[in-house]
Amino acid sequence: MRALPEWLTDNRDTAALAAMLSPASSRSLETLAAESRAITLRRFGRTMALYAPLYLSNYCSSGCIYCGFASDRQTPRHRLEPDEIRRELAAMKKIGISDILLLTGERTVAADFDYLQRSVAIAAEEMPRVSVEAFPMSVSEYRALADCGCTGITIYQETYNSERYEALHRWGPKKDFIDRIETPERALDGGIKSVGLGILLGLSDPVEDTLSLYRHVRHLGRTWWRAGLSVSFPRMRPQTGGYEPPFPVDDHLLARIIFAFRIALPDTELVLSTRESATFRDGMAGLGITRMSVESKTTVGGYSVSDSKNSREKRDEGQFEISDNRTAREFCAALRNQNIEPVFKNWEPSYNGPSARINYEREVDRSASTITPETETCH
Amino acid sequence: MDVLKLGSYTFSSRLILGTGKFSNSTVMLDAVRASGAQLVTVALRRFNRQQAEDDLFGPLSTIEGITLMPNTSGASTAAEAVRAAHIARELSGSPFIKVEIHPNPQHLMPDPIETFEAARILAKEGFLVMPYIAADPVLAKRLEEIGCASVMPLGSAIGSGQGLATSEMLNIIIRESTIPVIVDAGLRSPSEAAHAMEMGCEAVLVNSAVAAAGHPPEMAEAFAEAVAAGRKAFRAGLMEKSGFAVATSPLTFLGTF
Numbered sequence: 001m002r003a004l005p006e007w008l009t010d011n012r013d014t015a016a017l018a019a020m021l022s023p024a025s026s027r028s029l030e031t032l033a034a035e036s037r038a039i040t041l042r043r044f045g046r047t048m049a050l051y052a053p054l055y056l057s058n059y060c061s062s063g064c065i066y067c068g069f070a071s072d073r074q075t076p077r078h079r080l081e082p083d084e085i086r087r088e089l090a091a092m093k094k095i096g097i098s099d100i101l102l103l104t105g106e107r108t109v110a111a112d113f114d115y116l117q118r119s120v121a122i123a124a125e126e127m128p129r130v131s132v133e134a135f136p137m138s139v140s141e142y143r144a145l146a147d148c149g150c151t152g153i154t155i156y157q158e159t160y161n162s163e164r165y166e167a168l169h170r171w172g173p174k175k176d177f178i179d180r181i182e183t184p185e186r187a188l189d190g191g192i193k194s195v196g197l198g199i200l201l202g203l204s205d206p207v208e209d210t211l212s213l214y215r216h217v218r219h220l221g222r223t224w225w226r227a228g229l230s231v232s233f234p235r236m237r238p239q240t241g242g243y244e245p246p247f248p249v250d251d252h253l254l255a256r257i258i259f260a261f262r263i264a265l266p267d268t269e270l271v272l273s274t275r276e277s278a279t280f281r282d283g284m285a286g287l288g289i290t291r292m293s294v295e296s297k298t299t300v301g302g303y304s305v306s307d308s309k310n311s312r313e314k315r316d317e318g319q320f321e322i323s324d325n326r327t328a329r330e331f332c333a334a335l336r337n338q339n340i341e342p343v344f345k346n347w348e349p350s351y352n353g354p355s356a357r358i359n360y361e362r363e364v365d366r367s368a369s370t371i372t373p374e375t376e377t378c379h
Numbered sequence: 380m381d382v383l384k385l386g387s388y389t390f391s392s393r394l395i396l397g398t399g400k401f402s403n404s405t406v407m408l409d410a411v412r413a414s415g416a417q418l419v420t421v422a423l424r425r426f427n428r429q430q431a432e433d434d435l436f437g438p439l440s441t442i443e444g445i446t447l448m449p450n451t452s453g454a455s456t457a458a459e460a461v462r463a464a465h466i467a468r469e470l471s472g473s474p475f476i477k478v479e480i481h482p483n484p485q486h487l488m489p490d491p492i493e494t495f496e497a498a499r500i501l502a503k504e505g506f507l508v509m510p511y512i513a514a515d516p517v518l519a520k521r522l523e524e525i526g527c528a529s530v531m532p533l534g535s536a537i538g539s540g541q542g543l544a545t546s547e548m549l550n551i552i553i554r555e556s557t558i559p560v561i562v563d564a565g566l567r568s569p570s571e572a573a574h575a576m577e578m579g580c581e582a583v584l585v586n587s588a589v590a591a592a593g594h595p596p597e598m599a600e601a602f603a604e605a606v607a608a609g610r611k612a613f614r615a616g617l618m619e620k621s622g623f624a625v626a627t628s629p630l631t632f633l634g635t636f
Contacts (some may be wrong), residue, residue: 033382041536042538042539042587042591043537043539043587044400044538045400045401045538045587045590045591046400046401046402046590046591047399047400047401047402096429096430096432096433098429098430098433128424193455194484211557214465221485224481224484225483226455226482227483228484228485229485245431267485267486267487268485290438312385312634326551335516336402336403339403340402341401341402341403341404342433343425344427344430344433345424345425345426345427345433345434346424346425346453347424347432347453348424348453348454348463348466349425350454350459350462350463350466351424351453351454351455351459351463352425353459355455355482356455356456356482356493
């Protein structure tokens with residue numbers, strides 16, 4: 001394996017966060033919550049940005065021990081064809097969704113880059129904001145996705161402990177720890193505007209992983225200063241493989257991690273998905289979390305199946321079990337009860353396209369009369 | 380009459396309100412009404428034609444007597460902001476555009492180079508350009524030269540509530556400007572707004588301080604009163620500040636002179 005990146009052990013500005021995360025911390029959860037809440041209110045106001053995942057395909061080439069889509073699971077495999085994607089998008093639009101995250105497994109022949117790129121182009125016709133959570137790609141692939149209207153990618157390292165990582169990822173391309181940790185950098189080099197990072201809590205020492213995640217955010221923020229950064233704290237959920245997390249994280253510790261992150265990174269978007277219970281999500285709204293998924297389906301074709309009684313029966317199992325099963329309407333009502341405005345559209349398609357540095361390179365190319373190599377087109 | 384002049388438009392209110400960050404559009408509309416603002420800014424990204432409940436533009440257009448100033452918040456380049464301005468004009472019919480370009484979505488600091496470029500293009504196209512900028516006196520003059528309707532330097536970072544942290548630079552900008560200077564961002568309390576007006580700002584723009592207040596409409600009203608008081612004080616002329624105490628008429632022994 002290649003050497004670990006230097007920033008992974010950079011302790012320049014982790015002391016304050018480490019102190020907040022320590023079980024022996026002098027600051028009670030209540031004081032952290034109060035500070036986190038005040039920062040969130042000032043910076044983000046009384047609003048919650050909403051998005052929903054759209055599972056394009058559950059084919060996968062990797063053997064992640066904790067995942068319901070790992071290639072050795074008996075789950076039926078399926079990928080959405082263009083007309084099915086359009087049906088899913090229509091069903092999502094009906095419930096108000098305007099910000100979506102397209103998901104696939106690790107790269108396979110069935111769901112490869114071309115398939116993903118075509119899917120992004122279809123989605124970008126319908127939705128103001130399209131992000132992708134798929135497999136690690138090359139700079140030029142990311143550039144092509146940005147050209148098709150993909151503004152963000154989500155790529156969780158799952159754990160920053162390379163030994164644990166090695167043990168958990170049994171086979172497949174995801175086994176390459178370094179390749180994965182460098183993926184956000186390739187995406188940003190390719191002109192992707194924002195990157196979502198995360199750890200899968202339960203897999204490894206949560207405090208150690210949280211500190212590494214923080215180092216990653218700071219490293220990207222310093223080096224790719226235009227990058228939009230968001231951070232997620234998914235906890236292991238029951239899934240088809242039946243894997244039991246060896247480092248379970250309880251509600252108190254998760255809350256402490258979220259508050260500490262908000263205080264350490266006052267401007268960074270913090271995400272909480274429907275993996276978490278309605279009670280926990282409602283409780284955390286306004287205290288630090290600024291972005292939540294809503295009415296999520298983790299099955300391929302989940303939205304249009306529930307939308308139409310005549311369509312095919314639900315035939316796949318999801319990547320993991322959803323905990324907050326409320327409809328968008330119910331969830332928004334709960335937010336409004338807490339004086340928080342659900343925001344579905346918080347992006348403008350006219351802001352799509354590769355990020356600025358890439359544009360400048362193009363202009364320089366043009367003015368120098370060099371031939372700009374055309375990357376893959378969107379259709 | 381003492382009015383705020385922007386292009387050929389005049390406004391008796393010198394408080395401009397932002398419309399993001401509110402808990403719902405009813406509270407936002409109540410705050411706008413209570414503020415007496417005649418100019419309000421709304422982000423193009425919050426225009427939602429598909430879903431009325433999620434849209435900020437529809438509710439605002441029900442209030443009589445206000446002019447919308449769409450903003451390009453979310454744009455990270457001049458090209459994106461120019462595209463956004465065109466769409467915003469089509470949707471709102473407003474000649475105003477608040478050019479807001481922050482390439483780093485975390486700290487939301489405005490990009491001077493991209494902002495200048497977008498402002499140059501949009502001013503030429505006839506927009507009333509209101510650029511959101513750092514408190515940079517030279518940039519302010521450059522934007523004035525290319526025909527902006529105002530300059531909108533920040534008091535401190537958006538949503539920070541740090542008040543007039545840039546006051547030294549603001550003083551230079553105000554002293555040298557021939558177009559209205561409007562402090563935008565960072566204000567937390569009405570007294571800070573009053574202070575900005577006493578310094579000679581032509582208006583202030585407030586959003587977080589109202590939206591994140593305990594009672595937004597009441598806070599909006601308090602800002603309106605503070606802005607009016609600060610303006611009145613500026614026009615009345617503040618007495619000179621001195622570093623030492625001055626006894627009343629220390630030179631009376633000299634007789635009339």
